Structures are given as structure tokens and as C-alpha cells.
Amino acid sequence: MWTKAVPAISLIGIVLSLPGPTKRYDGHSVLQILPKTIENVHQLIALSQKYHLDIWKSPRFLNDTFDVRVDPEQVISFVHDIESLGLKPTHWIKDVQKLIDEALPGRSRRATSFNIGAFNGHNSINTYLDSLSTNSRVSVHTMGHSYEGRTIKYVKISNNVGSGKKAIYADGGIHAREWLAVSTVLYMIDQMANNPSNDRTIEALLGKFDFYFAPVVNPDGYEYSRSHDRMWRKNRRPVQHGCTGVDLNRNFAYHWNPDNGGSHNPCEEVHSGTHAASEVETKVLQNFLCGNSNFIAYLNIHTYGQYWIYPWGYTPVLPADYRDLDHLGRAAATAIRHTHGTTFTVGEDTRVLYAAAGGADDYAKGACGVKYSYTVELRDTGRYGFVPPSSYIAPAGEETFAGFKAFATELVHYEHL
Ligand SMILES: [Zn+2]
Incomplete structure (x- = not known):
């Protein structure tokens, strides 16, 4: 189990003495x-x-x-x-190891200090979220705890005017190695909470919606990808001797099926779990998604591939309202393209090359009735893949947030909110 009792001073010492995750990928x-x-x-x-x-x-x-x-x-x-x-x-x-080494943060940076332009550790992310509670628009909450006992936090951002507003929720880091998803959710939190450039669109959207963000919904995996294995994807529950972890995005209890894009084998990267919602992190997220009847939209943010895709992931059959989901996805993709020229493909999850059952987006829509539910795969298309340099953090945040604002703005018009 993860021990909380390590003195902070030695944590800093350990982090500074490590050049990066211990598992190496030389020549891969x-x-x-x-x-x-x-x-x-x-x-x-x-x-x-x-x-x-x-x-x-x-x-x-x-x-x-x-x-x-x-x-x-x-x-x-x-x-x-x-x-x-x-x-x-x-x-x-x-050479994957070369990319990992190049993307490492400077060794002189204290691992405990939060930097919106860097890839941050889970502790410093939670400290940063807590610090936002002094902002009258932000409330900080605990969604639940991971298998190893880490606190999964989320923030609610609201102008606190009116009640019963529709709500939009976005999360990142369900797949541990997808660090750019985490940094991008943090970027969006900073923009929505602080509105540093006095953006009137942000004020207008806060008049229509409450916003919820959770930057790290798989914190055990995320920390493991930082300390041990940069390529780690799953959570960290030991499933069987020698094989650890379940792919949380195959574990949700809506048409769960390991034979459909997942795996029964705990040694595989896409292991679906021993049964639907077998993982504590999955249960935490399921309860959260179904626990707020105001949720109208959900973005489950991943890397990479540049897609804005909608259910179903478990079947090639389209949802009855797919035109609505498609329309709003295209509004997002257009705004993204106009930011840094990055091209996102909009479409249905499995249309129809690769099905995957047990995803968070299917669960939000199918089990919780969150109409506008998406999987968003951020940049790039493979140049860096899962090992983006920190120079990607700002442009990925900017373009995704532009897409997010355009999506929410069009949602107001489209649904007459
Ligand atoms: Zn992913």
C-alpha cells in the first residue's frame, strides 16, 4: 500500500535524485x-x-x-x-526512451511546487486545487479514493447566480500515461476559475452552466507512470500474481464485455476487469456521473489521435440523437482548428473499425442519461504519441479550451438554454 507517512523532505530528496521513471525503453x-x-x-x-x-x-x-x-x-x-x-x-x-528523457522536467525544479506549464505530480495538483477554494467561484470536493488511498478531487466552478443550472463535467487521466489530458484539464480549470484574459465568453457561459472538472481520475496509475513506468496505462490493483491493473476505460458497467475491445487477461493493457465496475476508481466515477441530474455534457479526455467522438463504443449502432452529438462535436473541432490549425476528426466511437465496450462515455450516456457524452483524444497524431514534450502543454490547453468554449456556447443555442 501507499504510505502517507514519508516525511516531505525525503520525498523531495527521492524525486530530485531520480532521473525519471525507472523502467527503460531503450531502442523501443x-x-x-x-x-x-x-x-x-x-x-x-x-x-x-x-x-x-x-x-x-x-x-x-x-x-x-x-x-x-x-x-x-x-x-x-x-x-x-x-x-x-x-x-x-x-x-x-x-527510440521511445530518447523521447522520455527529452520530455523530463528540469531536475532542479522542486517536485512539490505546482506549475501550470509543466507536468505536475498528483500531490501538487491536489494542493493547487485546494488553493483555489479561496476563489469565491470555486469549491473543491473529494470524489472518492483510489485503490492505494489517494484522494480523487474535483472542482465545481460557478458564478453562484441562480440555481438548477445545467452542468458540464470534464475529466482527465483515466489512462495513466496520458499526461497531456491532465495538464489540459488543469489549464481549463485555471481559465474558468481565474479568467486571466477577461474573456467575456467565460462570463457568459458561467451565466448558463455550472462546470465540474477532475484532472486525475486514476491517480495511482498516474503516479506510477511518473515514478516507475512512463508507459503505464491502467490502475494499480494487483489482479493476479505478476499482473497488475485494470483498464478503467473498459471497466464501466454499461454493456461491459471483455470480448469487445477489452481483455479477460490481467496481463494485457486493455484488461477489462474481473467483472463490470470491479475497480474502486470506476465505482467512484460512476457514482459521480449518475449522482448529478444537472449534467448535460461530459468530456472524458485522453490522448492521442485528435478525435472528438461520441457513443456508442460498444456497438456500431448509432444513438437515436447522434445528429445532436455530431453537430456540437463539429462546433468544437472548428474552434480547435482556428486556434493552432490542429485538425480533429468528429464521429461515432466505432464507425466502425474498432469497438471497445465498458467506456466512461457510454456509461455516462447510457446509464446516467448525460446526453452530450464524448471521448476527446487530444493532439497529436503520433509524432510524440504518449510522450509529448512540455512545450505541448500550452497549445494543447489553448486549442482544447477554445473547442470547449465553442461547444458550450453552441450547446446554449442548440438546446435553447
Ligand atoms: Zn486513453
């Missing part, structure tokens, strides 16, 4: 492959499972790439197998 490459058919996608997934590889990105649509991390011992035979399918892989990232 990320191959990018463009499948020609849906059958190719299934073949690539099957091959990756045969070699026990870490799939970074499954294509969501046709003409979309499949990215997979391969260790140096397996790369020759894996490439041979891919070429025998008539496909040509490119070595998109040549």
Missing part, C-alpha cells in the same frame, strides 16, 4: 501502419496480441493509422509478419 520503436481494410485492422490487433505488444493507437476510421510500440528483440520478425500481410510499416518513433 513505434511503428505506424496504414491498414487498407477492416480485416487488416483485425489482423494487426491479432499480431500485436501474439507478440504482446503495446498498441498506442487503433484506427477509428478508414485511412487512419495503427500505431504500436515494439521492443528491439521483436521488431524484425514483427515487421516481417506485417509485410506478409502486404502492409508497409514506418518507424515513426525510433
Whole structure:
């Protein structure tokens, strides 16, 4: 178990003496492959499972790439197998460890101090959230606790005028290694709470909605990705001897099914859990999502691939109101493109290359009735993948927040709020 009793001074010492996560990825490459058919996608997934590889990105649509991390011992035979399918892989990232080393924060920075332009630890994020409670618009709350006992916090941001307003909720970090999702939610919190550039849109939106944000909903995994394994994705519950962690975004109790884009095997990256909502973090988030009848929109923020996608993830059948979800997703994508030129693809989760049951977005819509429920995959399209440099933090925050504001503004008009 995680011990809270370590004196702060030695924590600083430990962090400063570590060059980064201890597990190394020297010589690991990320191959990018463009499948020609849906059958190719299934073949690539099957091959990756045969070699026990870490799939970074499954294509969501046709003409979309499949990215997979391969260790140096397996790369020759894996490439041979891919070429025998008539496909040509490119070595998109040549050395994952090099990217990890380049993206490390400066060693002189105290790990305990919060910096909105850096990738922060869970403790300093919670300290930062607590500090916002002096702002009359912000209240800080505990959503629940993780398996290892960490506090999962969220903030509510409201102008405190009127009651019963519709609410929008966004969270990040359900997948541990997706640090840019965490930094982006923190960026949005700072903008909504402090409105540093006196943006009138923010004031107008606070007149219509209450906003809820949770930057780190899988804190055990997040901290493990910082200290031990930069590529960690799941939570940290030991499931079976030698294999730890459940993919929380396959564990939600709405059409949960490991055979549908997940896995029964606890050693796999997409292990769906032993049963629906087997994980404490999943239960915490489910209770939160269904516990507020004012929620009209939910953004479950991930990296990477640049998608703004809506349910269902468990089936290619579209929800009856998919046109509404599509319309608002396009409003967001347009605003994102106008910020830094980043192109997001809008569409349904599985249309129809890769289904995945047990996702948070399906649960919010299907079980809790949150109409506008999305999975948002932030930048990029694979140049850095899961290991973005800290120079991505500001532009990713800016473009995503522009999309968020446009989405919420259009929601006011579209729903006559
Ligand atoms: Zn993810």
C-alpha cells in the first residue's frame, strides 16, 4: 500500500535524485501502419496480441493509422509478419526512451511546487486545487479514493447566480500515461476559475452552466507512470500474481464485455476487469456521473489521435440523437482548428473499425442519461504519441479550451438554454 507517512523532505530528496521513471525503453520503436481494410485492422490487433505488444493507437476510421510500440528483440520478425500481410510499416518513433528523457522536467525544479506549464505530480495538483477554494467561484470536493488511498478531487466552478443550472463535467487521466489530458484539464480549470484574459465568453457561459472538472481520475496509475513506468496505462490493483491493473476505460458497467475491445487477461493493457465496475476508481466515477441530474455534457479526455467522438463504443449502432452529438462535436473541432490549425476528426466511437465496450462515455450516456457524452483524444497524431514534450502543454490547453468554449456556447443555442 501507499504510505502517507514519508516525511516531505525525503520525498523531495527521492524525486530530485531520480532521473525519471525507472523502467527503460531503450531502442523501443513505434511503428505506424496504414491498414487498407477492416480485416487488416483485425489482423494487426491479432499480431500485436501474439507478440504482446503495446498498441498506442487503433484506427477509428478508414485511412487512419495503427500505431504500436515494439521492443528491439521483436521488431524484425514483427515487421516481417506485417509485410506478409502486404502492409508497409514506418518507424515513426525510433527510440521511445530518447523521447522520455527529452520530455523530463528540469531536475532542479522542486517536485512539490505546482506549475501550470509543466507536468505536475498528483500531490501538487491536489494542493493547487485546494488553493483555489479561496476563489469565491470555486469549491473543491473529494470524489472518492483510489485503490492505494489517494484522494480523487474535483472542482465545481460557478458564478453562484441562480440555481438548477445545467452542468458540464470534464475529466482527465483515466489512462495513466496520458499526461497531456491532465495538464489540459488543469489549464481549463485555471481559465474558468481565474479568467486571466477577461474573456467575456467565460462570463457568459458561467451565466448558463455550472462546470465540474477532475484532472486525475486514476491517480495511482498516474503516479506510477511518473515514478516507475512512463508507459503505464491502467490502475494499480494487483489482479493476479505478476499482473497488475485494470483498464478503467473498459471497466464501466454499461454493456461491459471483455470480448469487445477489452481483455479477460490481467496481463494485457486493455484488461477489462474481473467483472463490470470491479475497480474502486470506476465505482467512484460512476457514482459521480449518475449522482448529478444537472449534467448535460461530459468530456472524458485522453490522448492521442485528435478525435472528438461520441457513443456508442460498444456497438456500431448509432444513438437515436447522434445528429445532436455530431453537430456540437463539429462546433468544437472548428474552434480547435482556428486556434493552432490542429485538425480533429468528429464521429461515432466505432464507425466502425474498432469497438471497445465498458467506456466512461457510454456509461455516462447510457446509464446516467448525460446526453452530450464524448471521448476527446487530444493532439497529436503520433509524432510524440504518449510522450509529448512540455512545450505541448500550452497549445494543447489553448486549442482544447477554445473547442470547449465553442461547444458550450453552441450547446446554449442548440438546446435553447
Ligand atoms: Zn486513453
